[in-house]
Amino acid sequence: MNDYESIKFLLMSLIEATYNNRKPFFVSSEEIRREVFATSKTLPLLKNLTREALDIYCKDLETMYDISQEFGYSVKASNHKPWFDDRKPKIDFHYWNRFNKYLKREGQIPSQIISILDNVSDEIVDYLGDPTLEGSWKRKGMVVGQVQSGKTTNYSSVICKAADVGYKIIILLAGVTNDLRRQTQQRLNHAFIGKNATSLREMETGIIGAANFADPPRKHPQNGTTLRSDFSLKQAEGFLGSNIQSNTEPTIFICKKNTSTLKNLKKFFEVMAPNILPYSLLLIDDEADNASINTSGDKTRVTRINEGIRDLLVKFEKSSYIGYTATPFANIFIDPDTEEEMEKQDLFPSDYIKVLEPPSNYIGPEKIFLDEDISERAVRIVDDYAVFSSEKDEMDLKHKNLAPIDDLPESLFEAIRIFILSKVIRTLRGEEKQHATMMINVSRFNSVQDDVHGLVYDYINELSHHVELNANVSYLSKKSDILEMFKDDYQNEFLDIKDKKYTYPDWKQIRSNLTKVIRSIKVQVVNMKRGSLDYEQFKDEGLTVIAIGGLALSRGLTLEGLMVSYILRNASAYDTLMQMGRWFGYRKNYDDLCRLYLPSQSNSYYQDVTEAMLDLSDQIKTMEQLNKTPLDFGLRVRENRGAIRITAANKMKTAEKILVSVGYAGKHIQSHNL
Numbered sequence: 001m002n003d004y005e006s007i008k009f010l011l012m013s014l015i016e017a018t019y020n021n022r023k024p025f026f027v028s029s030e031e032i033r034r035e036v037f038a039t040s041k042t043l044p045l046l047k048n049l050t051r052e053a054l055d056i057y058c059k060d061l062e063t064m065y066d067i068s069q070e071f072g073y074s075v076k077a078s079n080h081k082p083w084f085d086d087r088k089p090k091i092d093f094h095y096w097n098r099f100n101k102y103l104k105r106e107g108q109i110p111s112q113i114i115s116i117l118d119n120v121s122d123e124i125v126d127y128l129g130d131p132t133l134e135g136s137w138k139r140k141g142m143v144v145g146q147v148q149s150g151k152t153t154n155y156s157s158v159i160c161k162a163a164d165v166g167y168k169i170i171i172l173l174a175g176v177t178n179d180l181r182r183q184t185q186q187r188l189n190h191a192f193i194g195k196n197a198t199s200l201r202e203m204e205t206g207i208i209g210a211a212n213f214a215d216p217p218r219k220h221p222q223n224g225t226t227l228r229s230d231f232s233l234k235q236a237e238g239f240l241g242s243n244i245q246s247n248t249e250p251t252i253f254i255c256k257k258n259t260s261t262l263k264n265l266k267k268f269f270e271v272m273a274p275n276i277l278p279y280s281l282l283l284i285d286d287e288a289d290n291a292s293i294n295t296s297g298d299k300t301r302v303t304r305i306n307e308g309i310r311d312l313l314v315k316f317e318k319s320s321y322i323g324y325t326a327t328p329f330a331n332i333f334i335d336p337d338t339e340e341e342m343e344k345q346d347l348f349p350s351d352y353i354k355v356l357e358p359p360s361n362y363i364g365p366e367k368i369f370l371d372e373d374i375s376e377r378a379v380r381i382v383d384d385y386a387v388f389s390s391e392k393d394e395m396d397l398k399h400k401n402l403a404p405i406d407d408l409p410e411s412l413f414e415a416i417r418i419f420i421l422s423k424v425i426r427t428l429r430g431e432e433k434q435h436a437t438m439m440i441n442v443s444r445f446n447s448v449q450d451d452v453h454g455l456v457y458d459y460i461n462e463l464s465h466h467v468e469l470n471a472n473v474s475y476l477s478k479k480s481d482i483l484e485m486f487k488d489d490y491q492n493e494f495l496d497i498k499d500k501k502y503t504y505p506d507w508k509q510i511r512s513n514l515t516k517v518i519r520s521i522k523v524q525v526v527n528m529k530r531g532s533l534d535y536e537q538f539k540d541e542g543l544t545v546i547a548i549g550g551l552a553l554s555r556g557l558t559l560e561g562l563m564v565s566y567i568l569r570n571a572s573a574y575d576t577l578m579q580m581g582r583w584f585g586y587r588k589n590y591d592d593l594c595r596l597y598l599p600s601q602s603n604s605y606y607q608d609v610t611e612a613m614l615d616l617s618d619q620i621k622t623m624e625q626l627n628k629t630p631l632d633f634g635l636r637v638r639e640n641r642g643a644i645r646i647t648a649a650n651k652m653k654t655a656e657k658i659l660v661s662v663g664y665a666g667k668h669i670q671s672h673n674l
Helices: 003-019 029-040 051-065 084-090 094-106 111-128 151-165 178-193 209-213 240-246 259-272 304-314 365-370 372-378 410-428 446-470 478-495 507-520 574-579 600-625
Strands: 073-076 137-144 169-174 251-255 277-286 316-325 352-355 379-382 436-441 521-526 544-549 562-567 595-599
Touching: 003 029, 003 051, 003 094, 029 051, 073 111, 073 600, 084 111, 094 111, 094 151, 094 178, 094 209, 111 137, 111 151, 111 316, 111 352, 137 151, 151 169, 151 178, 151 277, 151 316, 169 178, 178 209, 178 251, 240 251, 240 259, 251 259, 259 304, 277 304, 304 316, 352 600, 365 372, 365 600, 372 379, 379 410, 379 600, 410 436, 410 446, 410 478, 410 507, 410 544, 410 562, 410 595, 446 478, 446 507, 446 521, 446 544, 478 507, 507 521, 574 600, 595 600
Parallel strands: 137 316, 137 352, 169 251, 169 277, 277 316, 379 595, 436 544, 436 562, 521 544, 562 595
Antiparallel strands: 073 352
């Protein structure tokens, strides 16, 4: 934590100590300023700060404490019996308490939002089931949260509390790519494990993350996977099983959602006990709409990953399955009527569905695609992508593997320049050492990604050469056409579209920092062949990267400091399209700099899927008000007027197409065409 963050944390602590009796917690701008300026007169750490510097802290704190969040809504089975509140006074919340302190110390989430997180995770743990309850039982549920809105933080909280209440085995299925599994392992190392595990036998001696805030005696769960490797049956046999049985702390496995991994986990638990294990299992399925659904056309058969998850659940006397997803379309088309035939082994969320509401500072699809002011500022329509098109139709985004890419669209060159300018502005705002990312997602083929990498790399070198050559020239000559383009871009994209919250430097300041920023840019292909992004390696100086990829950039992976996204990918379904939206999330102090380049058709599809998601959320909210259960799941999903599907066809076997009359009573609708 740098000096600025340390001082901000100190000020937050003092403010919250003064006003923590307010339920719900709130503090006004006037109260923040009064506390900050009064404190600056008494604390040595603040005495030397100028009024301007103190004003920056005030504005930052005002922004944090102005964030709000709703509890969300849920539907649950009629036979649910609450248990958590009764047991709560007797529970030692070791893992949750230290994670709570860790979140506050990081200073990225204000206290009022952590308070909501605490209450929501309490509710979810109550749905999981009491691990101390006698007998055999199963629970299945789903949590729906928006893309990049904080689902990892939510299930990290649930994992901490599940460990505190007595769950013995925790399995987290962290998506289908190695990058996503590794990223999730790294986050849980900080949030829950408290150390970096180098092997199943050894943990690094250094304490990290939440464990730094543990009350003695400090505890650590046992790890079944490491940052370097997924679950290995060979490594686990003969060591891990006996440790699980003797260890009083839980064991956590953070695995890729892979058929062989699931089979090996099953074999490992069978070695521990041929029959049912007398333990409680919490299985969290991240990206639960991806690969977990049974897409077999034969109701008597199941797909391999779906079967692998079911096999793990039935291996334990007490098991609780919870699927996390931002796009639940596939999950709600699981047929609940097949449960008796399948001996209630399917993954339909029959016990509960919880919908998370994002905080007010979340920049999601509703803001980007349905808010005209934000759309006008952030979205740029691309129509010059013929180089990525098939010969049949130059405006078609389809192309074949090994398709030669000899040049890039001018819109992509412009997007690269805007990314550079955005990084310069952040540097001048004091965020030089923060991660900054540009995403280029134009093809699923590695060969095309490699070609694009080469052309982008050449363009960065060209920019660097021209800017360095002309950086100190006080006038713009013919030799500095690129500087002229930068100047025009800056005028058009930032000075002409000013955000009232921010001020922008003059061109002279921008120009003097261009060389340094361009030199810092790393151009990297991100896929199974070329490797992954490692932000942790650059945590001190910050990574500035142009990431080029396909599948690895399309689902689950968080791109730190993402400012410019350039996407030309085709998508045939709502869920696939929405999961590509790595640009959703939190953009503190730089939301005005973010840009999204995409074709007009894709923009239209995003508007449609956003409306469908809002419509689905409204239906679940209505179900909660009517005390409906997940098995009453008569939900409609609005179908797109064009070619895009709701989800993959093999995930919609139980869906029916119906015509519905729509009423607009009580709604404010602006119509452009009748």
